[in-house]
Amino acid sequence: xxAFEHIVSRIFQDEGYWTTIGYKVDLTKEEKRELxxxxxxxxxxxxxxYKPSANELLMIECKSxxxxxxxxxxxxxxxxxxxxxxxxxxxNESLFKMCRKRIVQQMKRDGLITxxxxxxxxxxxxxxxxxxxxxxLQNYFKTxxxxxxxxxxxxxxxxxxxxxGYENEVxxxxxxxxxxx
Numbered sequence: 374x375x376a377f378e379h380i381v382s383r384i385f386q387d388e389g390y391w392t393t394i395g396y397k398v399d400l401t402k403e404e405k406r407e408l409x410x411x412x413x414x415x416x417x418x419x420x421x422x423y424k425p426s427a428n429e430l431l432m433i434e435c436k437s438x439x440x441x442x443x444x445x446x447x448x449x450x451x452x453x454x455x456x457x458x459x460x461x462x463x464x465n466e467s468l469f470k471m472c473r474k475r476i477v478q479q480m481k482r483d484g485l486i487t488x489x490x491x492x493x494x495x496x497x498x499x500x501x502x503x504x505x506x507x508x509x510l511q512n513y514f515k516t517x518x519x520x521x522x523x524x525x526x527x528x529x530x531x532x533x534x535x536x537x538g539y540e541n542e543v544x545x546x547x548x549x550x551x552x553x554x
Contacts, residue, residue, distance in 0.1 A: 377437035378419050381498045381522070383544055384530040390422040390431070398472045399479060408467055416461070416472050420498075423486065430491040431520070432476065434462060437500035445503040446510045462495055463519070469495060496520040498527060 382392040396418045405411045420433040436444050436459070448460055462469045473493045480486045495517075501524055502510065514521040534545045535552035 375419070375435065375437075377439075377498075377500055378435045380531070380544055381433065381435050381527065382420050382422075383534075383542070384527065385420070385422040385431070385433070387530065387534065388424075389426065390424045390429075392423075393421045394419065396421040396476070398475050400471060400475060404471055404475070408465075408471065416468065418462075418472070418476070421476065421480075423480075423491070428486075428489065428491045430476070430480075430486065430493045431496050432462065432473070432493050433496045433498055433522075434460065435498045435500075439500050441501070443501035443503040444497070444499040444506070444510070446506045446513060449510070450513055460497075463497070463517075494518070494520060496522060498522040500524055500527065 378394050382394050385392050398416045398418065400408075400413075400415065402411065405413050418432045419435040420431075422431040422433055423429070438444055449463055462472065473495075476493055477486070477490045481488075481490060496519060497514070499510075499521065507523060510521055511523075531544065531548050532552060534540075535548040537545070539549075540546075
């Protein structure tokens with residue numbers, strides 16, 4: 374499992390969501406054919422986060438990119454960008470709509486959500502954003518109805534854990550050590 378996914382998952386748990394890392398979406402053979410990819414493996418969502426009190430369901434893609442240039446806007450805004458494939462749900466509307474529908478059906482089937490069913494929201498948690506691309510990404514995501522969780526948002530939520538009572542959990546303990554030094 375990816376460490377960044379665990380960190381983001383823990384943050385959302387602290388925000389009142391229950392989370393699942395590596396949620397597999399069961400598409401039928403017919404659905405895969407509709408997507409012109411009959412042999413595709415099951416799509417995987419990095420994190421599913423559900424907040425029952427708000428009936429809010431998030432499909433969160435996590436990209437840490439801590440030791441790289443970071444998430445750039447062109448992979449979302451340009452139709453032929455070389456990194457489009459890294460963001461399949463964002464760049465393939467048919468795949469996103471099919472997965473969004475199927476996730477709700479699966480979660481209802483498994484008794485994880487009840488009616489009224491939430492409409493899943495596509496999100497990106499970014500550990501690093503390229504240069505000055507954050508405002509462009511924020512605006513683009515807003516027009517699409519998506520959410521962008523920025524490095525600053527993530528860092529602040531991690532710092533908030535240091536202010537809480539003791540928990541025997543790695544991220545919280547490390548944060549307390551760093552914030553108190």
